[in-house]
Amino acid sequence: MGRTTPRRRDRIRAETSSEIKTIALKHLTAGGAEAVSLRAIAREMGMTASAIYSYFDTRDDLITALIADSYASLAGVMEAAGAGGSDTGAADRILAVATAYRQWAISHPEEFRLIYGDPVAGYQAPEDDAVREAEDRACAVLLRLVETGWPVPEHPAAEPYEWADFGDGYTRRVRELFPDLPPAAVALALRTWGRMHGQVALEIYGHLRAQLVDPAKLFRAEMLDLTRMLGADPTTSR
Amino acid sequence: MGRTTPRRRDRIRAETSSEIKTIALKHLTAGGAEAVSLRAIAREMGMTASAIYSYFDTRDDLITALIADSYASLAGVMEAAGAGGSDTGAADRILAVATAYRQWAISHPEEFRLIYGDPVAGYQAPEDDAVREAEDRACAVLLRLVETGWPVPEHPAAEPYEWADFGDGYTRRVRELFPDLPPAAVALALRTWGRMHGQVALEIYGHLRAQLVDPAKLFRAEMLDLTRMLGADPTTSR
DNA sequence: TCATTGACTAAATGCCGTTCAGTTCTTGTA
């Protein structure tokens, strides 16, 4: 009964929907989020702006779709960088993922801003399943990095972590994927995220422009220290 | 010849200008950057939107003024936190500044987004003197933190830093304020910034909401490790 | 074959930033 081949109408609909997204993405990368206007997209498609409402309930929904697609692209890049053959050292994998994160941000600045910034006014982080899934994928890459060096000696003064410290849904998904990792390891993965993110965010938003000639150099130094935090110091692991 | 008391007209002008900013800020905190509309501000002031153009050449200029004011407020909070009596340990001062940074962000989320995000479409980080000055003040607070624990043993694999690695103007201002600090210390201060910023940015933009029950706890752990990076481990300095 | 449904248009609503011509009133000076 289940129909394998999509019906003609559904196919056309999917094509139009993806054409809208493609043009929207083009405008985004060309002129930032403000340039994503339903009228401009429709104009380019030879349609009326209101026609787009058959495909996206509102402009924000279209933006959310762009976020989901962009985040999936970032997650893919991170996964590829984190996969590295089994001959790759732990520190190298960490540096590879971090570099991939930064490089993706640099080559897709507007998409990065879309995901991690707030380019759409009054726009609250959407409760979108596709977005959450991409975020989980990115998170999983970091968890895999932590897993390699685990257990890492805790900072003496740090408070212990428990599962109750994390969101319910998140806890469930993490424990399913990484049954052997304790809560403290998850906390470490989130700290890793923050550490990678900090410098990249500052750089993308232009806050290191006047200070640094080569932001990559500072990022390398920071990520090198990160390997230590994850118990994968390159001086000992290679 | 120099007139000390401002003329009546100048005074009124300054008052109107600051009233515009006050209302703009009110709308910002209430509804995000999108809510800062010249028409809405003028409406509230009993004026026409075009009247505002006597005070700010464009909406973006008004936004830039808001950024400068907000950044100055953040810098002030950081300075206060970093001042701590001479009896305060180095680690405590670091934690105080970091906590101040995060707390300010949490209590002024829209201003934080204004400074470090990209709420205004197609808006490039302005080359505004007042903004740069506030950024320098915040930077100076971090440099003072680094200064306390300096010298910190470098990570073995890290590349050495030279003054040529930094922007010209920035280098000049830093060396004037901190004649004794070497380039590597400046690099460490910028890394400190990135590390503080990373988690706070993720939190403010809602990216830790689904994951963490208490983001402050993770931030504490990260900042505790930061004290180590700055050579001010609380276990040894207290 | 035919009623239904989805894609689409056209027009309108009410926002917005910005421009411009014209008005009013304050100001410093002749």
Place this chain on the structure above:
DNA sequence: TACAAGAACTGAACGGCATTTAGTCAATGA
């Protein structure tokens, strides 16, 4: 004190925007 200059402001307009609504038309599935 009279007056020219200029600042502050109004009102109308332009072109842009998201969104809503009523209506058209053709593909669809029973």
